[in-house]
Amino acid sequence: MEKFGIFVDVQNIYYTTKDSFGKQFNYRALWKYLSDRGQIMMAVAYATERNDERQRKFQSALRHIGFSVKLKPYIQRADGSTKGDWDVGITIDMLQSADDLDRMFLLSGDGDFDILLRTLQNDYGVPVEVYGVPGLTADSLQNASSRFHSITEALLI
Numbered sequence: 001m002e003k004f005g006i007f008v009d010v011q012n013i014y015y016t017t018k019d020s021f022g023k024q025f026n027y028r029a030l031w032k033y034l035s036d037r038g039q040i041m042m043a044v045a046y047a048t049e050r051n052d053e054r055q056r057k058f059q060s061a062l063r064h065i066g067f068s069v070k071l072k073p074y075i076q077r078a079d080g081s082t083k084g085d086w087d088v089g090i091t092i093d094m095l096q097s098a099d100d101l102d103r104m105f106l107l108s109g110d111g112d113f114d115i116l117l118r119t120l121q122n123d124y125g126v127p128v129e130v131y132g133v134p135g136l137t138a139d140s141l142q143n144a145s146s147r148f149h150s151i152t153e154a155l156l157i
Contacts, residue, residue: 002038002102006030007090008067009108010047016109016133016151023156025107030131030155031065034105041101043067044093046086048074091116098124106145107131111138118144131155 008027017025027045034040045062047055049071059069072086087110094104098120106113109132117128127146130137134150142148 003041003100004034004038005041005094005097005101005104006034006043006067007094007104007106008043008045009086009090009106009110010045011085012108012110013131013151016136017156020133020136021153021156023153025151026155026157027062027067028065029157030107038103040066042097044090045069046072046090048072050074087112094120094128095124098126101126104128105131109133109137109141111140114138114140114144117141117146121146 013025017023031040031043043066045059045067047059047069049055059071062069070086070089072089090106090108090113094106094116097104104120104126106117106128108130117130120126120128121144128144129147129149130141130145131149131151132141137148
Protein backbone atom coordinates (compact mmCIF):
# COMPACT_ATOMS: atom_id res chain seq x y z
CA MET A 1 0.00 0.00 0.00
CA GLU A 2 1.40 3.40 -1.00
CA LYS A 3 2.23 5.90 1.73
CA PHE A 4 0.69 9.33 1.14
CA GLY A 5 1.27 12.85 2.39
CA ILE A 6 -1.36 15.57 2.01
CA PHE A 7 -0.39 19.24 2.17
CA VAL A 8 -3.12 21.88 2.08
CA ASP A 9 -2.70 25.58 1.36
CA VAL A 10 -5.93 26.35 3.25
CA GLN A 11 -6.25 30.03 2.31
CA ASN A 12 -5.75 29.29 -1.37
CA ILE A 13 -8.30 26.47 -1.41
CA TYR A 14 -10.80 28.49 0.62
CA TYR A 15 -10.71 31.53 -1.65
CA THR A 16 -10.55 29.70 -4.98
CA THR A 17 -13.50 27.41 -4.17
CA LYS A 18 -15.46 30.34 -2.75
CA ASP A 19 -14.75 32.54 -5.78
CA SER A 20 -15.50 29.83 -8.35
CA PHE A 21 -18.35 27.93 -6.73
CA GLY A 22 -19.54 29.92 -3.71
CA LYS A 23 -18.92 26.77 -1.65
CA GLN A 24 -16.35 25.23 0.67
CA PHE A 25 -13.99 22.36 0.01
CA ASN A 26 -15.03 19.00 1.48
CA TYR A 27 -11.91 17.78 3.30
CA ARG A 28 -13.72 14.72 4.64
CA ALA A 29 -14.60 13.55 1.10
CA LEU A 30 -10.97 13.98 -0.01
CA TRP A 31 -9.74 12.06 3.05
CA LYS A 32 -12.08 9.18 2.33
CA TYR A 33 -11.12 9.05 -1.34
CA LEU A 34 -7.38 9.10 -0.66
CA SER A 35 -7.49 6.70 2.30
CA ASP A 36 -9.20 4.17 0.03
CA ARG A 37 -6.19 4.41 -2.36
CA GLY A 38 -3.33 4.26 0.14
CA GLN A 39 -2.15 4.91 3.67
CA ILE A 40 -2.20 8.56 4.75
CA MET A 41 1.01 8.93 6.74
CA MET A 42 0.76 12.66 7.22
CA ALA A 43 -1.75 15.35 6.43
CA VAL A 44 -1.07 18.97 7.20
CA ALA A 45 -3.35 21.97 6.75
CA TYR A 46 -1.57 25.32 6.74
CA ALA A 47 -3.76 28.24 7.80
CA THR A 48 -3.68 31.70 9.31
CA GLU A 49 -4.79 32.46 12.85
CA ARG A 50 -7.35 35.24 13.09
CA ASN A 51 -8.81 34.49 16.55
CA ASP A 52 -12.20 33.91 14.95
CA GLU A 53 -14.62 31.36 16.44
CA ARG A 54 -15.73 30.08 13.01
CA GLN A 55 -12.12 29.44 12.02
CA ARG A 56 -11.40 27.66 15.30
CA LYS A 57 -14.37 25.34 14.64
CA PHE A 58 -13.12 24.70 11.11
CA GLN A 59 -9.60 23.95 12.38
CA SER A 60 -11.07 21.61 15.00
CA ALA A 61 -13.01 19.80 12.27
CA LEU A 62 -9.80 19.38 10.24
CA ARG A 63 -8.08 17.87 13.28
CA HIS A 64 -11.02 15.52 13.82
CA ILE A 65 -10.70 14.27 10.22
CA GLY A 66 -6.99 13.56 10.78
CA PHE A 67 -5.14 16.68 9.68
CA SER A 68 -2.58 18.42 11.81
CA VAL A 69 -3.12 22.17 11.57
CA LYS A 70 -0.25 24.61 11.45
CA LEU A 71 -1.12 28.23 12.14
CA LYS A 72 0.65 31.46 11.33
CA PRO A 73 -0.49 34.90 12.49
CA TYR A 74 -2.65 36.84 10.06
CA ILE A 75 -1.02 40.22 9.47
CA GLN A 76 -2.94 43.25 8.24
CA ARG A 77 -0.56 45.99 7.12
CA ALA A 78 -1.26 49.71 7.48
CA ASP A 79 -1.77 49.99 3.70
CA GLY A 80 -4.57 47.39 3.87
CA SER A 81 -2.57 44.54 2.37
CA THR A 82 -2.35 41.26 4.22
CA LYS A 83 0.28 38.61 4.83
CA GLY A 84 0.01 35.07 6.06
CA ASP A 85 1.16 32.69 3.35
CA TRP A 86 2.77 29.35 4.11
CA ASP A 87 4.81 28.78 0.93
CA VAL A 88 8.14 28.32 2.72
CA GLY A 89 6.65 26.15 5.48
CA ILE A 90 4.87 23.88 3.00
CA THR A 91 8.04 23.60 0.93
CA ILE A 92 10.21 22.65 3.90
CA ASP A 93 7.70 20.07 5.17
CA MET A 94 7.31 18.45 1.76
CA LEU A 95 11.07 18.25 1.21
CA GLN A 96 11.69 16.86 4.71
CA SER A 97 9.07 14.14 4.28
CA ALA A 98 10.05 13.10 0.74
CA ASP A 99 12.09 10.09 1.89
CA ASP A 100 9.17 8.69 3.89
CA LEU A 101 6.37 8.98 1.32
CA ASP A 102 5.56 7.25 -1.95
CA ARG A 103 3.23 9.98 -3.21
CA MET A 104 2.25 13.50 -2.20
CA PHE A 105 -0.87 15.54 -2.73
CA LEU A 106 -0.76 19.34 -2.75
CA LEU A 107 -3.97 21.32 -2.53
CA SER A 108 -3.19 24.74 -3.96
CA GLY A 109 -3.36 26.79 -7.10
CA ASP A 110 -0.18 28.74 -6.38
CA GLY A 111 2.32 28.62 -9.24
CA ASP A 112 5.19 29.31 -6.85
CA PHE A 113 5.10 25.61 -5.99
CA ASP A 114 6.01 24.46 -9.52
CA ILE A 115 9.76 24.38 -8.74
CA LEU A 116 9.09 22.38 -5.57
CA LEU A 117 7.06 19.80 -7.49
CA ARG A 118 9.75 19.39 -10.13
CA THR A 119 12.39 18.99 -7.41
CA LEU A 120 10.38 16.38 -5.50
CA GLN A 121 9.68 14.38 -8.65
CA ASN A 122 13.07 14.69 -10.36
CA ASP A 123 15.44 14.62 -7.39
CA TYR A 124 13.47 12.50 -4.90
CA GLY A 125 11.36 10.36 -7.24
CA VAL A 126 8.14 11.24 -5.41
CA PRO A 127 5.12 11.97 -7.61
CA VAL A 128 3.10 14.99 -6.55
CA GLU A 129 -0.54 15.27 -7.53
CA VAL A 130 -2.27 18.64 -7.31
CA TYR A 131 -5.86 19.44 -6.44
CA GLY A 132 -6.92 22.89 -7.60
CA VAL A 133 -9.75 24.91 -9.05
CA PRO A 134 -9.62 24.99 -12.87
CA GLY A 135 -8.99 28.50 -14.13
CA LEU A 136 -7.56 29.57 -10.76
CA THR A 137 -4.67 27.11 -10.65
CA ALA A 138 -1.48 28.31 -12.32
CA ASP A 139 -0.68 26.52 -15.56
CA SER A 140 2.91 26.10 -14.37
CA LEU A 141 1.68 24.20 -11.29
CA GLN A 142 -0.60 21.97 -13.35
CA ASN A 143 2.22 21.23 -15.79
CA ALA A 144 4.71 20.47 -13.00
CA SER A 145 2.35 18.03 -11.24
CA SER A 146 2.42 14.32 -11.94
CA ARG A 147 -1.38 14.58 -12.16
CA PHE A 148 -3.77 17.49 -11.84
CA HIS A 149 -7.17 16.94 -10.24
CA SER A 150 -9.81 19.57 -10.91
CA ILE A 151 -11.80 20.49 -7.85
CA THR A 152 -15.40 20.06 -8.88
CA GLU A 153 -18.79 19.92 -7.17
CA ALA A 154 -18.04 16.38 -5.98
CA LEU A 155 -15.45 17.78 -3.56
CA LEU A 156 -17.53 20.72 -2.29
CA ILE A 157 -20.06 21.26 0.47
